[in-house]
Amino acid sequence: MELPANAFKSKLVDAPLYGCWLGLAHAYTAEIVATAGFDWLLIDGEHAPNTVVTILDQLRAVEGYPAAPIVRAVNHDPALIKQLLDIGSRTLMIPMVETGEQAAALVAAMRYAPHGFRGMGAGVIRADRWGSIGDYAHRAAESLCLITQVESTTGVDNVEAIANTDGVDAVFVGPADLSTNMGHLGNPGHDDVQAAIMHVLDATHAAGKAAGILAPAEADTNRYREAGFDFIATGLDVAMLKSAADANAVRHRGGAGPAERTIY
Numbered sequence: 001m002e003l004p005a006n007a008f009k010s011k012l013v014d015a016p017l018y019g020c021w022l023g024l025a026h027a028y029t030a031e032i033v034a035t036a037g038f039d040w041l042l043i044d045g046e047h048a049p050n051t052v053v054t055i056l057d058q059l060r061a062v063e064g065y066p067a068a069p070i071v072r073a074v075n076h077d078p079a080l081i082k083q084l085l086d087i088g089s090r091t092l093m094i095p096m097v098e099t100g101e102q103a104a105a106l107v108a109a110m111r112y113a114p115h116g117f118r119g120m121g122a123g124v125i126r127a128d129r130w131g132s133i134g135d136y137a138h139r140a141a142e143s144l145c146l147i148t149q150v151e152s153t154t155g156v157d158n159v160e161a162i163a164n165t166d167g168v169d170a171v172f173v174g175p176a177d178l179s180t181n182m183g184h185l186g187n188p189g190h191d192d193v194q195a196a197i198m199h200v201l202d203a204t205h206a207a208g209k210a211a212g213i214l215a216p217a218e219a220d221t222n223r224y225r226e227a228g229f230d231f232i233a234t235g236l237d238v239a240m241l242k243s244a245a246d247a248n249a250v251r252h253r254g255g256a257g258p259a260e261r262t263i264y
C-alpha cells in the first residue's frame with residue numbers, strides 16, 4: 001500500500017480554498033457537511049466536545065469525500081499530537097503558537113527520530129494501516145502538514161520566526177482571540193487588529209508558506225480573499241444549524257427572532 005498524499009497540501013495549488021468548522025463533534029453531521037462541496041473541513045478538538053475517538057469517527061466519515069480534513073488539537077501536548085497522528089490525522093492545526101521555539105517543538109512532535117521525538121507505533125496504528133504501508137516510518141513526514149495558529153500580540157511579534165520554521169506549512173489567524181488579546185473584544189475589524197492580521201499574512205507569504213483565516217461573515221471572506229489569504233473558513237456547522245433553526249422558528253411562529261450573534 002502506498003503512502004497517501006496529503007490532500008490539503010495538494011489542494012493549496014488551487015488557492016483560495018474554502019472550508020467549514022466542524023464543532024458538533026459527531027461523525028453523522030461531519031459527513032453531511034462533507035457532501036456540501038467545501039475544499040476542507042476542520043474537526044475542532046479545542047472548543048468542541050471531541051475526544052480522540054470521536055475525531056477518529058469523523059475522519060472515517062469524511063474520508064470518502066473530496067473535502068480535506070484538518071484536525072485542531074486542544075493544545076501543544078506531544079502525547080496528544082502523537083495520538084492524533086496515529087489515528088490517521090495528516091493535517092494538524094495547533095492553537096496559540098507564539099514563538100519560533102514553540103513551532104519547532106511542534107514540528108519535532110510530529111516527526112520520528114532523528115528529526116523529532118514522535119513515539120514509534122508504526123505497524124500497529126491506523127496511520128500506516130496497521131503495517132500495510134511498509135515504509136511509513138521513513139516517509140511519514142512527507143504526508144503530514146502543520147498549521148500553526150497566531151492568536152496573540154506575542155504571536156504577531158514573532159510571526160516571522162514561526163512562519164520560517166522548517167516543517168511549518170501554514171499559519172492561520174484567529175481573529176477573535178487576536179482581537180481580544182489586543183484589547184478589542186468582539187471587534188476583529190478594529191484598525192489595529194486588521195493591521196496585525198495583514199502583517200501575519202505578509203510575513204507568512206514572505207516565508208513561502210500558506211496563510212489562512214476564519215471569516216464566516218461574507219464581507220470578511222471577500223476582504224481576506226482579496227488580500228491574498230490562501231484558505232478561509234467561511235462556515236461553522238454549529239452556527240449554520242443555529243441560524244437555520246432560528247429562521248425556521250421565526251418563519252412559522254413569527255416574531256423578530258433572536259438578537260444578532262457574534263461568531264468568534
